[in-house]
Amino acid sequence: MTDTFAALQTQSHADTFVTRLVRRSLDQLPPGEVLIRVQWSSLNYKDALSATGNKGVTRNYPHTPGIDAAGVVVTDTSGQFAAGSEVLVTGYDLGMDTAGGYGEYIRVPAGWVLPLPAGMTTREAMLYGTAGLTAGLCVQALLDAGVAPGNGDILVTGASGGVGAVAVALLAHLGFTVVASSGKAEAAEWLRELGASEVVGRDEVLAAAGRPIGKPRWAGAVDTLGGEPLASVVKSTAYGGTVACCGLAASADLPLTVLPFILRNVRLLGVDSVEQPLAAKAAIWQRLAGDWRVPVLAQLCTAEVELEALPPWFSTILAGGVRGRVLVKLG
Ligand code: NDP
Numbered sequence: 001m002t003d004t005f006a007a008l009q010t011q012s013h014a015d016t017f018v019t020r021l022v023r024r025s026l027d028q029l030p031p032g033e034v035l036i037r038v039q040w041s042s043l044n045y046k047d048a049l050s051a052t053g054n055k056g057v058t059r060n061y062p063h064t065p066g067i068d069a070a071g072v073v074v075t076d077t078s079g080q081f082a083a084g085s086e087v088l089v090t091g092y093d094l095g096m097d098t099a100g101g102y103g104e105y106i107r108v109p110a111g112w113v114l115p116l117p118a119g120m121t122t123r124e125a126m127l128y129g130t131a132g133l134t135a136g137l138c139v140q141a142l143l144d145a146g147v148a149p150g151n152g153d154i155l156v157t158g159a160s161g162g163v164g165a166v167a168v169a170l171l172a173h174l175g176f177t178v179v180a181s182s183g184k185a186e187a188a189e190w191l192r193e194l195g196a197s198e199v200v201g202r203d204e205v206l207a208a209a210g211r212p213i214g215k216p217r218w219a220g221a222v223d224t225l226g227g228e229p230l231a232s233v234v235k236s237t238a239y240g241g242t243v244a245c246c247g248l249a250a251s252a253d254l255p256l257t258v259l260p261f262i263l264r265n266v267r268l269l270g271v272d273s274v275e276q277p278l279a280a281k282a283a284i285w286q287r288l289a290g291d292w293r294v295p296v297l298a299q300l301c302t303a304e305v306e307l308e309a310l311p312p313w314f315s316t317i318l319a320g321g322v323r324g325r326v327l328v329k330l331g
Pocket of ligand 1: 043044045046130131134157158159160161162163164181182183184202224225246247248249250271272273274317318319320321322323324
């Protein structure tokens with residue numbers, strides 16, 4: 001272990017934000033019980049927001065983004081984790097105002113740390129990352145609401161993105177008939193490889209736009225977009241169907257009436273992966289390492305980059321241009 005380590009740092013210069021590789025020292029890390037040597041991190045939409053000055057994500061700069069980290073415990077003053085044990089951290093304040101996984105070391109409260117599930121490597125954990133955890137929580141929400149294979153088609157919006165791609169793969173693995181909606185025509189074949197039975201364009205999802213309710217089409221859905229697409233999905237959900245809503249890639253608005261809820265018994269479930277109790281996160285991670293382990297895990301990875309090559313990806317993901325998951329290699 002050295003006193004200094006490599007980290008990306010987003011710096012604020014007047015109104016612009018620049019992310020560059022710097023050396024930091026361990027004593028610059030925030031207080032916390034567990035010091036972790038980070039081996040892998042990943043790219044999420046929220047990381048790009050943090051790295052481009054979004055004050056809803058990160059208030060204080062300079063800052064090291066990275067809402068995901070997996071690696072090895074160096075020291076733990078709480079006594080819960082042995083030195084050398086493999087762990088993962090996602091969400092809570094990591095990468096928001098707490099220096100995140102785009103540094104070779106993080107120091108965090110023990111209450112944020114999960115032991116790596118048996119059968120999963122630190123690289124695989126970050127292949128899923130927050131995107132995979134969120135997709136898993138959405139799928140669990142649909143299952144808990146009684147959505148079952150055989151009920152009908154399950155729609156995934158923003159399907160070529162991180163959350164969407166894992167949701168497609170996981171739902172298909174569990175036997176659901178998955179319709180993937182994507183704005184990327186070139187991603188259609190890859191989405192079928194992940195398990196989609198059908199791939200539709202973004203316009204098809206908007207079939208009920210401008211109407212109070214549409215033709216029943218979906219038995220359930222995982223929506224990563226919000227806005228008009230989510231409203232249209234809810235309006236096109238069949239009687240008793242359920243929509244899990246986790247994102248706002250299109251918009252934070254929701255232009256909807258109560259009609260789908262009171263006429264069709266449609267349920268709209270909110271899904272948060274950040275502040276979930278640690279035990280709830282652990283349950284999903286155990287499943288992702290076990291019976292939910294998708295056979296197409298390797299195909300979810302679109303790129304594997306080292307820290308210095310990551311910054312150009314921020315504008316790409318903000319423009320909706322990333323396909324699947326980008327892994328960040330540190331260790
Ligand atoms: P990505 O950027 O990887 O995926 C988003 C996808 O949405 C894009 O790839 C694109 O897919 C589609 N898209 C992007 N912009 C638009 C647009 N303007 N209109 C329609 N479609 C669009 O992001 P993530 O998968 O990491 O995150 C997805 C969303 O979920 C984000 O809003 C993120 O903040 C949220 N999120 C929420 C979490 C929670 O805890 N609730 C946790 C993780 C993410 P395509 O081209 O295939 O249509």
